[in-house]
Amino acid sequence: MYAYPFSYHRAKSLAEASKLLQELGEESRVLAGGQSLIPLMKMRMARPTALVDINFVEGLSGIQGHNGELRFGALARHTDIEMSEAVAAIPILHDCAAGIADVQVRNQGTIGGSLAEADPSGDWGATLLTLETSVTCAGPQGERTIKLEDFIKDAFTTVLGHEELVREVVVKKPPRNSGGAYLAFKRSASVYATASAAVQLTVDGKDICKDIRVVLGCVGLMAIRAKRAEDELRGKKIDGKSIQRVAEAAREAAEPQSDMRGSADYKRTLVGALVKRAIGIAARRARGERVEAGHEYVGR
Amino acid sequence: MSGAEMVTVRVRVNGEAREALVEPRTLLVDFLRENLNLTGTHIGCDTTYCGACTVLLNGRTVKSCTLFAPMADGGEITTVEGLARDGALHPVQNAFAECHGLQCGFCTPGLLLSTLYLLNSNSKPTEQQIRKAIAGNTCRCTGYQNILKAIRMAAGEMEKR
Numbered sequence: 001m002y003a004y005p006f007s008y009h010r011a012k013s014l015a016e017a018s019k020l021l022q023e024l025g026e027e028s029r030v031l032a033g034g035q036s037l038i039p040l041m042k043m044r045m046a047r048p049t050a051l052v053d054i055n056f057v058e059g060l061s062g063i064q065g066h067n068g069e070l071r072f073g074a075l076a077r078h079t080d081i082e083m084s085e086a087v088a089a090i091p092i093l094h095d096c097a098a099g100i101a102d103v104q105v106r107n108q109g110t111i112g113g114s115l116a117e118a119d120p121s122g123d124w125g126a127t128l129l130t131l132e133t134s135v136t137c138a139g140p141q142g143e144r145t146i147k148l149e150d151f152i153k154d155a156f157t158t159v160l161g162h163e164e165l166v167r168e169v170v171v172k173k174p175p176r177n178s179g180g181a182y183l184a185f186k187r188s189a190s191v192y193a194t195a196s197a198a199v200q201l202t203v204d205g206k207d208i209c210k211d212i213r214v215v216l217g218c219v220g221l222m223a224i225r226a227k228r229a230e231d232e233l234r235g236k237k238i239d240g241k242s243i244q245r246v247a248e249a250a251r252e253a254a255e256p257q258s259d260m261r262g263s264a265d266y267k268r269t270l271v272g273a274l275v276k277r278a279i280g281i282a283a284r285r286a287r288g289e290r291v292e293a294g295h296e297y298v299g300r
Numbered sequence: 301m302s303g304a305e306m307v308t309v310r311v312r313v314n315g316e317a318r319e320a321l322v323e324p325r326t327l328l329v330d331f332l333r334e335n336l337n338l339t340g341t342h343i344g345c346d347t348t349y350c351g352a353c354t355v356l357l358n359g360r361t362v363k364s365c366t367l368f369a370p371m372a373d374g375g376e377i378t379t380v381e382g383l384a385r386d387g388a389l390h391p392v393q394n395a396f397a398e399c400h401g402l403q404c405g406f407c408t409p410g411l412l413l414s415t416l417y418l419l420n421s422n423s424k425p426t427e428q429q430i431r432k433a434i435a436g437n438t439c440r441c442t443g444y445q446n447i448l449k450a451i452r453m454a455a456g457e458m459e460k461r
Contacts, residue, residue: 002325005325006304006324007304007305007324008304008305008324008370010370031371034366034367034368034371035348035366038348038366039347039348042347051324051368055371079360101348101436102351102435102437103361103414103432103433104351104361104362104363104414104436105348105363105366105436107362108360108362108363108367189432189435189436190348190349190351190435190436297435299431299435300428300435
């Protein structure tokens with residue numbers, strides 16, 4: 001399958017990319033890893049007339065931990081994040097990066113591209129909304145830094161202007177005694193998840209939940225922060241009963257649609273089960289245990 | 301041809317400098333197959349799923365049906381044609397032959413490159429690591445058991461080298 005014809009422009013800096021997008025007009029688009037855009041173009045669901053390739057911009061793929069923050073260059077590939085030692089300290093980030101699609105896609109796809117695409121089935125949105133995350137964008141008017149919850153506006157829609165690009169994603173390191181987990185359930189490695197749950201919590205003592213965030217993926221037009229579910233656990237003891245109440249509230253917060261990945265009812269049940277499991281893993285990690293978790297599919 | 305300006309793509313494929321003038325929308329897999337006549341890399345699903353088109357680009361596996369050729373400009377590519385040396389099969393190829401890790405062979409070029417990528421960074425992969433490494437490669441014949449065997453054998457052989 002072939003994309004509709006387009007002109008190809010290689011930017012050497014974000015400033016140049018921004019300028020090119022301005023000159024090339026509304027039908028031009030940014031090309032980062034291309035793992036969403038290229039399939040869409042091949043199916044002719046996207047028909048940009050011009051692509052501005054930013055893969056040759058230098059210094060845009062670093063990952064740095066500094067001053068209680070992790071900074072990801074927009075072009076940090078999922079594999080770079082999976083392998084990063086700085087990231088290992090925040091297990092939920094590793095869960096997410098290490099299971100996105102398959103090896104080949106992770107080698108090419110980028111964190112900046114994933115957030116800018118704002119696919120409701122994307123993994124990074126749900127994961128990063130459980131942490132204090134901001135997105136630094138570069139455009140003709142200079143830079144601005146936007147909180148992730150304000151960055152994503154709707155399905156496939158962000159606040160980015162046409163000539164604006166993601167430069168960096170900044171994640172604040174969680175406090176001590178914190179743990180998180182991202183669980184995505186999918187039919188096979190290479191497909192989007194049917195449902196996913198991201199939980200990040202902080203424990204006080206052995207089993208009191210000091211703070212918690214619960215975000216649901218693939219079950220709405222955007223990743224859904226399930227605040228009522230969080231209230232069921234914040235300040236309370238983490239036990240079977242309270243976890244059950246969180247899962248119930250998460251099921252209610254979900255807004256799934258029936259499609260080829262499953263019925264709405266099925267997805268609601270699934271997301272509740274994932275939340276339950278993610279809380280258990282997050283709590284164990286918060287207490288310092290090492291637990292393997294992440295994307296789940298048949299044959300893994 | 302459709303009005304879009306042609307682009308020169310220069311790469312090193314299997315150690316050899318190659319170039320061609322192509323439409324920007326040319327997929328890397330078609331650039332390899334049609335422009336460079338390297339037809340060992342296969343097109344299976346053409347939808348970023350099956351991994352038959354897997355090649356190494358700058359040391360990392362990518363699905364060459366999901367890159368426009370100009371994105372690989374200046375890059376170093378390894379395709380299945382680059383594995384054998386002086387008529388001798390690469391240990392990974394040899395292991396797939398020995399263990400009958402293929403039937404129709406269509407997915408094999410991609411699986412060989414995914415295996416090589418795994419073993420380049422991890423000489424003693426666990427069963428789980430092997431499964432994860434080939435999760436992006438679909439085989440419709442073997443049921444994967446002999447592929448797993450072949451990868452375990454290749455790991456052993458490459459360690460000896």
